[in-house]
Amino acid sequence: MSLNIYGQNLDSRLLIGSALYPSPQIMKQAILASGSQVITLSLKRQNPAEQAGQQIWSYLQEVVTEVNGHLLPNTAGCKTAKEAVTLAKMSREIFQTDWLKLEVIGDDYNLQPDPIELLHAAEQLIKDGFKVLPYCTDDLVLCQRLYDLGCEVIMPWASPIGTGKGLMNPYNLETIRLRLPEATLILDAGIGKPSDACLAMEMGYDGVLLNSAVALADNPVLMAKAFGQALQAGEQGYVAGIMQQRQTAHPSTPTLDTPFWHQN
Amino acid sequence: MNIHINGKAYPLSNETHISVSSALTLHFIEPQQSTFAVALNGDFVGKTDYDTTMVKNGDSLDVLQPIQGG
Numbered sequence: 001m002s003l004n005i006y007g008q009n010l011d012s013r014l015l016i017g018s019a020l021y022p023s024p025q026i027m028k029q030a031i032l033a034s035g036s037q038v039i040t041l042s043l044k045r046q047n048p049a050e051q052a053g054q055q056i057w058s059y060l061q062e063v064v065t066e067v068n069g070h071l072l073p074n075t076a077g078c079k080t081a082k083e084a085v086t087l088a089k090m091s092r093e094i095f096q097t098d099w100l101k102l103e104v105i106g107d108d109y110n111l112q113p114d115p116i117e118l119l120h121a122a123e124q125l126i127k128d129g130f131k132v133l134p135y136c137t138d139d140l141v142l143c144q145r146l147y148d149l150g151c152e153v154i155m156p157w158a159s160p161i162g163t164g165k166g167l168m169n170p171y172n173l174e175t176i177r178l179r180l181p182e183a184t185l186i187l188d189a190g191i192g193k194p195s196d197a198c199l200a201m202e203m204g205y206d207g208v209l210l211n212s213a214v215a216l217a218d219n220p221v222l223m224a225k226a227f228g229q230a231l232q233a234g235e236q237g238y239v240a241g242i243m244q245q246r247q248t249a250h251p252s253t254p255t256l257d258t259p260f261w262h263q264n
Numbered sequence: 265m266n267i268h269i270n271g272k273a274y275p276l277s278n279e280t281h282i283s284v285s286s287a288l289t290l291h292f293i294e295p296q297q298s299t300f301a302v303a304l305n306g307d308f309v310g311k312t313d314y315d316t317t318m319v320k321n322g323d324s325l326d327v328l329q330p331i332q333g334g
Contacts, residue, residue: 053329
């Protein structure tokens with residue numbers, strides 16, 4: 001069972017960020033331990049003469065090559081469609097990929113995506129040949145609109161970026177899964193625990209994208225491994241078919257020929 | 265004239281306009297030697313257009329490089 005992103009099959013259903021780790025070495029070890037083959041990264045203002053960005057870029061390239069993976073540039077920090085489109089084009093030139101984690105933030109307090117600007121940006125980018133993976137809220141209609149525009153992958157949030165609050169609105173997320181059965185759904189942002197990721201997979205989500213939950217753990221490498229296993233457990237549980245909940249108790253042990261003390 | 269690169273002002277006393285290539289060479293390094301992308305006044309400028317795209321007084325260049333991200 002593999003994750004399909006715009007026709008590309010991947011062994012792991014975990015997409016992982018490259019930020020906030022205690023060191024580049026731990027970042028590399030954690031990514032390797034997670035089994036992820038999709039690594040997110042970004043662009044920022046830097047003076048190339050200082051070579052800082054060049055060093056980070058070289059290190060990330062090593063990691064991606066080692067895991068036979070793919071880069072997923074994001075548009076973090078953008079607040080308008082125009083900003084996101086410009087940053088996307090800059091990313092495509094540097095990273096040589098059409099994949100794009102599209103972020104357009106509408107509120108600084110909770111970093112909530114701006115649905116209006118997000119749709120505008122997605123429409124322009126798809127016309128320009130990008131394979132857009134939009135980071136969005138758990139609004140069903142917004143997800144439908146993004147899918148209708150041509151986003152084969154939709155990435156609703158679990159909760160605001162970096163909060164670790166897990167799945168705030170399971171009903172919304174389940175409804176999106178139910179109503180968009182053909183879309184590749186990846187839960188993005190707000191994941192805190194491996195059980196959060198497992199729950200998303202049990203709902204039938206196709207994957208999970210996270211960063212802080214691993215990078216900010218006491219032991220990021222071990223946590224990365226735990227998330228990889230949690231996704232596998234959740235996926236297998238979903239595929240196996242989870243039993244229906246029942247309102248009343250049903251004995252697990254057969255009641256026929258129970259011991260004599262129950263027969264009066 | 266003055267131009268801004270990554271928010272910092274750079275005076276160019278004797279010119280009315282220069283190419284993106286020249287601006288980068290003046291204030292950074294040879295474009296071939298590093299990994300970066302450029303936007304002029306918020307619009308992307310591809311590498312193939314550095315020589316023909318002009319920077320004028322008051323213009324802003326953004327020079328971006330890879331960074332870790334989530």
